[in-house]
Amino acid sequence: MTPEVEILAIAVVTAVAAALPGTYLVLRRTAMVSDAISHAILPGIVVAFFVTQDLNSPLLLVAAAMTGVLTVVLIEALIRSRLVPEDASIGIVFPALFSIGVILISRAASDVHLDTDAVLLGELAFAPFHRLTVGGADLGPAALWSMGAILVVNAVLIAFAWKELKLATVDAGLAALLGFQPLIIHYGLMTMVSVTAVGAFDAVGSILVVALMIAPPATAYLLAERLGPMIGFAVVIAAVGAALGWALALALDVSIAGAIASASGLLFAVAFLLAPRRGLIAQAQRRSGQRLDFAMRMLLVHLLHHADTPEAGEECREAGLHRHLGWRASWTRRVVAKAEGRELIARQGELVLPTGEGRRLADDAVIGFSE
Numbered sequence: 001m002t003p004e005v006e007i008l009a010i011a012v013v014t015a016v017a018a019a020l021p022g023t024y025l026v027l028r029r030t031a032m033v034s035d036a037i038s039h040a041i042l043p044g045i046v047v048a049f050f051v052t053q054d055l056n057s058p059l060l061l062v063a064a065a066m067t068g069v070l071t072v073v074l075i076e077a078l079i080r081s082r083l084v085p086e087d088a089s090i091g092i093v094f095p096a097l098f099s100i101g102v103i104l105i106s107r108a109a110s111d112v113h114l115d116t117d118a119v120l121l122g123e124l125a126f127a128p129f130h131r132l133t134v135g136g137a138d139l140g141p142a143a144l145w146s147m148g149a150i151l152v153v154n155a156v157l158i159a160f161a162w163k164e165l166k167l168a169t170v171d172a173g174l175a176a177l178l179g180f181q182p183l184i185i186h187y188g189l190m191t192m193v194s195v196t197a198v199g200a201f202d203a204v205g206s207i208l209v210v211a212l213m214i215a216p217p218a219t220a221y222l223l224a225e226r227l228g229p230m231i232g233f234a235v236v237i238a239a240v241g242a243a244l245g246w247a248l249a250l251a252l253d254v255s256i257a258g259a260i261a262s263a264s265g266l267l268f269a270v271a272f273l274l275a276p277r278r279g280l281i282a283q284a285q286r287r288s289g290q291r292l293d294f295a296m297r298m299l300l301v302h303l304l305h306h307a308d309t310p311e312a313g314e315e316c317r318e319a320g321l322h323r324h325l326g327w328r329a330s331w332t333r334r335v336v337a338k339a340e341g342r343e344l345i346a347r348q349g350e351l352v353l354p355t356g357e358g359r360r361l362a363d364d365a366v367i368g369f370s371e
Contacts, residue, residue: 001140006128008246010144011260014200015212015238017151020158021192022213023234026221027169031214032087033072036094037190038197038209040071042101045198050104061198068194069187071097124204124256150199154192158231165189166227204257211261216241219268222275241267295335298325300344300362303354316351 001009025031044067048060071093078089132142139145158165168175168182175182197209204212220233244267245260252259273280302325306315315324322332336352339345344358354362 003128004250006141006144007124007256008243010127010141010147011124011242011246011256012239013144013147013151014204015216015242015260015264016235017147017154018196018200018209018212019216019234019238020151020154020231021189021196023217023220023227023231024165024169024189025193026214026217027227027230031218032090033075033190034193034197034213035210036071036075036090037068037194038201038213040094040097041065041067041194041198041201042098043067043104044101045201046101046104061195064198064201065191065194067097068197069190072187072190124260147199150196154196157188157192161185161188169227204260208257208261211264212238212242215261215264215268219264219271222268222271222278225277237267238264292335292338295327295331296339296342296344297361297365299335299339300354300358301365303345303352304359304362304366307353312351312353316353318347318350318352321352 022031022034025034041064044063044065045060048057048063052059074093075086075089078084078092079086084092127143128141130142132139132145164175164180164185167178167180168185172182172186175185193213196213200209200212216238217230217234219237220230223233224230241264242260245263246256248254248263249256249259271279274282276282299321302321303316306312309315314320318336321327321336322329325332327335336345339358340347340352344355344361345352346355347353
């Protein structure tokens with residue numbers, strides 16, 4: 001493979017691996033925990049490097065995962081104290097741990113390849129230079145193998161604990177009642193998030209891990225109603241966002257990781273506007289339809305109330321309806337046209353009167369209002 005294709009493969013695998021646990025974070029409404037973990041794992045990585053003096057040591061992954069779990073424990077301890085709110089707890093813990101890592105890098109590891117810029121932003125362009133060799137054979141970029149392994153592990157764990165994760169995410173109380181140990185499931189998920197974050201750390205940096213872990217699942221949340229389709233959408237969107245960002249970075253000669261995050265944000269913006277059920281435009285259309293339907297019912301109630309009275313000639317005359325109902329003339333014409341199109345009213349000269357179906361609907365509306 002060419003370096004460009006290797007970069008694309010690493011980006012897609014990293015994005016998909018991050019989107020899997022990210023889906024559960026979005027559903028649990030704990031998306032910012034990923035931000036906390038992706039930053040707070042830094043001191044664990046640095047301390048493990050001091051012990052091993054090897055950036056490729058698996059101990060870095062273990063230490064980072066442990067630090068991520070420690071971050072969650074500290075956040076939840078502050079929340080349980082009820083002295084600070086949840087969002088403030090996150091804002092207190094992760095900057096403290098992250099700043100410790102930055103200080104350790106700048107003061108004690110300034111002469112090694114632990115750079116604060118790389119920590120924050122990463123650089124996918126350099127990932128193909130770090131090769132995995134076995135017996136003298138070049139097997140490709142090490143990042144591709146490590147993130148591929150994390151992707152497989154994440155997929156296997158989610159498939160294996162599908163029922164438990166789903167129930168603990170939707171209703172932790174019911175999960176505990178059924179004996180599923182939601183606390184263990186919770187910390188298992190946080191461990192998965194930590195391992196995924198440190199795996200993506202070198203390629204995309206701590207800041208952009210959040211974008212890859214949250215943006216695709218958040219986009220999928222707007223498109224899907226059930227967990228299975230949501231994970232499917234998240235995986236596809238993550239891969240498409242990575243490919244679009246890669247192409248954008250090549251075209252504009254900009255940061256690949258930044259372009260991927262921007263592409264993911266763009267896909268979210270498109271879904272936010274155009275999602276069939278939860279999109280902004282769909283919701284506006286639905287609210288407009290509900291408003292029009294309510295106005296039509298009000299029109300029918302008004303016509304029913306006056307249809308068989310001496311005031312019918314004035315109250316049911318189309319030209320005067322807007323005054324009696326307190327509506328704009330243009331809005332009144334629109335409501336009348338909708339009711340007439342549904343055969344709920346009929347014209348008799350200048351009057352509009354409810355049909356049999358219109359009377360039934362008006363009666364139902366009156367009963368509903370009285371209840």
